[in-house]
Structures are given as structure tokens and as C-alpha cells.
Amino acid sequence: MNIQMFSSRLLTIGQRFSGLLLSRTYAKPVKKGAAPKVGKAGPITEKIQITVEKDTKKLVNYVCGSNIYVDGEDIKLKPESEYPDWLWEIHTGPPKKLEELDPNSKEYWRRVRKIGLRQNNRLEKTKKRRLV
Known part of the structure; x- marks a missing residue:
């Protein structure tokens, strides 16, 4: 089969299917009052706003946010003498240079x-990068 014959066949095939190749489809319009979107993990929920503790006495005497249960209260801080000495020697600043x-x-x-x-x-x- 020579090149001219092959190219002429491609042109005729292209002309036959040109209507199929150029057709486009569009997304459906969104209906008002439609159900909420559902993702892979289920329906999308709104973010929960976490309240920030502003009571200074509670901030000084308790570990705020340490209670993970519905009932109960946060852990009460102890005096410094009850904690080990190495706790106060931990480096909490930016990392040291080499x-x-x-x-x-x-x-x-x-x-x-x-x-x-x-x-x-x-x-x-x-x-x-070299391709092998």
C-alpha cells in the first residue's frame, strides 16, 4: 500500500466521522433546591467552630483542651517541684545550627x-534523566 492511497483512505474516514468528533456535550444545569452534594466519603459537612478559652485563671491552672470526654474536666497543673528536672531543660526554640x-x-x-x-x-x- 503506498502513502497516497493510505492518506486518501484516512481523509475519507475522517470526513465520515467528523460529525462525531466535533460534537460536544455540556453539563446539566443545576436545579434550584437540589439535594446537597455527596462526595466519596459521604455528604459534605460544615466545619465545627471550636471555642477559645479566654478565662485567665483557667488558662493558668489547667491544661486547656486535654479533656477528650463529654463528661469530666481538663487536667489541673501541678507545682513545678512535682515535675522532673529534665522537663525544664528541653530545647523549645528554633533548631540549633550544626x-x-x-x-x-x-x-x-x-x-x-x-x-x-x-x-x-x-x-x-x-x-x-536518560530514557533507556
Whole structure:
């Protein structure tokens, strides 16, 4: 079969089905008062507004939000002397820089590994991928 004959057959097939290929369908108009939308996980619900505690005495004496039950109350805070000493030594600020860490600690070597992995991942992104 030569190329001219093949291309002429394609043209005739294209002309026959051109009406089918160019037809478009549109979405149905939304009816007023229609049922609420249902997603994959069920009907879409409204977000629940959580109240914020503003009572200063309660904020100072209780762990607000610690009660997960319907009945009961939040955990009452104890005096500082009843908590272990290591609790007050925990670093809560921004992460320390690598230069500030002790090279003999696990934290130091975890950070070195993390930095190395990030650097390798960035280098992999810049390399051109070859298709095999």
C-alpha cells in the first residue's frame, strides 16, 4: 500500500466521522433546591467552630483542651517541684545550627545525614534523566 492511497483512505474516514468528533456535550444545569452534594466519603459537612478559652485563671491552672470526654474536666497543673528536672531543660526554640551541636552526639550526626540527603536529592533533580 503506498502513502497516497493510505492518506486518501484516512481523509475519507475522517470526513465520515467528523460529525462525531466535533460534537460536544455540556453539563446539566443545576436545579434550584437540589439535594446537597455527596462526595466519596459521604455528604459534605460544615466545619465545627471550636471555642477559645479566654478565662485567665483557667488558662493558668489547667491544661486547656486535654479533656477528650463529654463528661469530666481538663487536667489541673501541678507545682513545678512535682515535675522532673529534665522537663525544664528541653530545647523549645528554633533548631540549633550544626556548628552549635556537639560532634559526639546522635543529634549532630542525624542532622549531618539529613543535610546530606537533602543535598543529594537536589543534585538528582538537576541531573538530566536518560530514557533507556
